[in-house]
Amino acid sequence: MNSEREELTAQRTADGSFTLHSLRFNQAYHSRHGAVTESLHVFLHAGFNHCIDGQTAPKPLRILELGLGTGLNALLTYSAWNAVPAARRPALEYVALEPHPLSSETLTEMALATDAGVSDAHVNALHDRHGAERHQVQWEDGARFVRLLQGWQEFAASETGTFDLIYYDAFAPDSQPELWAEERFKEAHELLNIGGMLVTYCSKGAVRRAMQSAGLVVEKLPGPPGKREMLRATRPDAENVPLKRFNVRVYFFLMDGTTRGDVMGDRVLVSDEIIAGRRFTKWPGGGLEFGEGPGDCARREALEELGQPISLGPLVHATASFVRSAWRPDEQVLCHYYVARLDAAPTFRVTQELFDFEAGAKQSFRWVNLEKFEEGALSFATDREAWRAFTASNKVR
Numbered sequence: 001m002n003s004e005r006e007e008l009t010a011q012r013t014a015d016g017s018f019t020l021h022s023l024r025f026n027q028a029y030h031s032r033h034g035a036v037t038e039s040l041h042v043f044l045h046a047g048f049n050h051c052i053d054g055q056t057a058p059k060p061l062r063i064l065e066l067g068l069g070t071g072l073n074a075l076l077t078y079s080a081w082n083a084v085p086a087a088r089r090p091a092l093e094y095v096a097l098e099p100h101p102l103s104s105e106t107l108t109e110m111a112l113a114t115d116a117g118v119s120d121a122h123v124n125a126l127h128d129r130h131g132a133e134r135h136q137v138q139w140e141d142g143a144r145f146v147r148l149l150q151g152w153q154e155f156a157a158s159e160t161g162t163f164d165l166i167y168y169d170a171f172a173p174d175s176q177p178e179l180w181a182e183e184r185f186k187e188a189h190e191l192l193n194i195g196g197m198l199v200t201y202c203s204k205g206a207v208r209r210a211m212q213s214a215g216l217v218v219e220k221l222p223g224p225p226g227k228r229e230m231l232r233a234t235r236p237d238a239e240n241v242p243l244k245r246f247n248v249r250v251y252f253f254l255m256d257g258t259t260r261g262d263v264m265g266d267r268v269l270v271s272d273e274i275i276a277g278r279r280f281t282k283w284p285g286g287g288l289e290f291g292e293g294p295g296d297c298a299r300r301e302a303l304e305e306l307g308q309p310i311s312l313g314p315l316v317h318a319t320a321s322f323v324r325s326a327w328r329p330d331e332q333v334l335c336h337y338y339v340a341r342l343d344a345a346p347t348f349r350v351t352q353e354l355f356d357f358e359a360g361a362k363q364s365f366r367w368v369n370l371e372k373f374e375e376g377a378l379s380f381a382t383d384r385e386a387w388r389a390f391t392a393s394n395k396v397r
Contacts, residue, residue, distance in 0.1 A: 008102070010109035013037075014225070017115040020070060020106070025175040029069045031201070033226035036072070036115050038201065041224035043073050043167045044080055046232050047199040051165055058090040064191065065167040066152050066179070068098035070107065071126045073167050075116035078139055091142040095163075099151045101130055152179060156187035156277035163191050168200035173207060180207050185214035185233070186276035186327060192235040203229035214276075215328045217241070238329035247331040250297040251285030251383070252340040253390055254310060256367055267367040270377075271305070272355045274362040276327070279355055280379040283337065283386070284365070294336045302340070305363065306348045313339035317389035323382055337386040 008020045015034030022029070031038035051061060065073055074094055081092050104127055112123045126145065129135045137145040148155065152170075166188055170179040178184075180202070188198050198211075203220065208231060211218045216233035223230045256267035271284045286301045288294060295312050302310040317337040325331040348365065349358070356364050368377075370391070375384045 008106055017072075018070075018110040018112075020102075020110070022171075025171045027171045027175050030072060031224060031226055033224065036076070038224040038226075039073050039076050042201045042230050043169070043199055044076055046221055046230065047165050047167060047197060048077055048080055050197065050232075052084060052088070052090070055088070055090065058088055060091040060093070061165070062163045063092070063094045063165045063167065064163045065094070065096040065169060067169040067171070068096035068101070068147060069169070070102065070110060070112060071096075071123065072112065072116060073169060074126060074145060075112060075118050075122060078122065078143065078145070079117045081143060082140065089142065092139075093144050093146070095146045095148065097148055097150050097152060097155055099149060101147065101149065102127065103130055152184060152187070153277075156184075156191060157274065159191060159277075162193060164193055164196045166192065166196070166198040168198050168202075173202065173204060180204075180210065182210040182213050183276065185211045185216060188233075189214050189216055189235055189327075190276050190278060194235055194237050196235050198233045199230070201227060201230050203227065203231050207231065213328065215325075215330075236329060238324055241329035243324075243332050244330040245332075247325055247328070247333045248288035248294070248297075249285065249333060249335045250288055250294045250301065250338070251283040251335065251386070252298045252302065252310065252312070252338045253316065254284060254302075254306075254340045254342070257341060266370050268370060268373070269350075270366050270368050270373075272357075272364050272366065274355075274357075281354070281377055282379055282383050295338070298336075298338050298340065306346075306365075308347050309343050310340040311343055313341065316393055317386040319382055319385070326380070333382065335382045335386065337390065339390075 007023050010018050011021050011028065011032070013019050013030065013032050013035045015037045017034065017036040019028045019030040019032065019035040063077065068074060074096055077094060081089065107127060113120045122139070125137045131149070133149045135147040139145055168188070170176050173180040192198065198216065201224065203223065208218050211231070211233045217236045219232045220229045221232055254269040269284060271282055273280050273282065284301065284305050285298060288297045292300065298312055299310060315336060315338055319333070319335045323333040323335070325333050350365050350367060352366060375387045378384045378387060
């Protein structure tokens with residue numbers, strides 16, 4: 001506790017409200033131009049109020065916050081929610097991720113109740129049970145707060161998307177670059193309901209492009225004092241997103257057996273993967289790069305994923321109907337599927353269990369029996385369609 005107090009210092013900001021300064025990250029938890037002013041502008045006005053104003057009738061509202069910190073955003077949200085007329089007030093669930101919750105001793109140096117316009121009891125309830133894996137508070141009838149001792153990646157790997165609003169309030173990209181990568185916004189995309197929004201104070205071009213690449217529709221909005229702009233990103237209804245580009249994907253049915261005279265086996269390799277925090281079973285392969293043909297792509301992907309070369313056989317299937325990307329709704333996907341065999345006995349790890357990853361890995365491989373494998377085990381419709389073409393062809397044996 002003493003080390004935390006030495007690492008964090010309370011500072012008054014330009015609007016009179018308090019923030020904490022972190023020596024570890026050399027960052028303030030909130031803007032020195034006004035902690036409350038920034039929170040109200042970025043998270044309440046551009047986020048919470050925007051959600052409420054867009055409702056024709058009250059419906060449950062789920063908010064996820066990355067970086068509870070002092071709890072200022074949560075307390076201001078509760079105060080704003082409580083001020084909504086009862087006839088328009090939605091049921092509220094507020095989930096906050098905080099792997100390093102602050103101690104009550106640190107927070108006594110601040111005036112959170114005054115700054116947020118709530119009681120000391122609300123502040124204490126928010127930060128009670130310091131260090132608990134899960135802490136839940138029933139604020140009022142129809143309002144619930146949940147604090148989880150988790151970071152973003154851990155939470156995103158296990159949660160399904162049901163949030164209407166995300167307060168993305170991590171430290172700045174130069175302090176926590178891993179939290180501003182495209183992969184994180186792919187996870188955010190999956191955590192949001194269709195039409196759900198993410199708001200953040202950060203407006204860097206690289207962050208905006210990462211959001212767009214993750215399939216979010218991004219708006220630049222005027223920023224709070226001290227910042228020219230902020231960002232609001234929305235998960236669109238994919239069917240309404242205009243198409244902008246093609247995405248060519250190349251996969252292969254890798255048969256058990258090698259090209260060195262072995263009898264063709266009765267098994268084919270499948271890949272179990274974690275993508276954007278969700279688990280998928282698919283065929284090995286990946287995206288075509290500039291300067292290579294589909295066959296070149298399959299060989300390169302084999303070297304990258306398996307660590308050894310393959311001999312490519314005939315093209316078995318190519319998508320004939322329109323397919324929209326599951327990740328980037330502005331992309332049309334074109335898929336190619338080849339038969340392939342290894343040039344030598346496999347040197348890569350093969351497991352018999354689903355999603356049997358080695359430490360830190362997000363991909364594992366299994367041999368499956370051609371006769372017994374069910375297409376329903378495949379996560380993507382394009383893979384299932386290709387499997388039907390593959391098994392119907394005479395190219396398997």
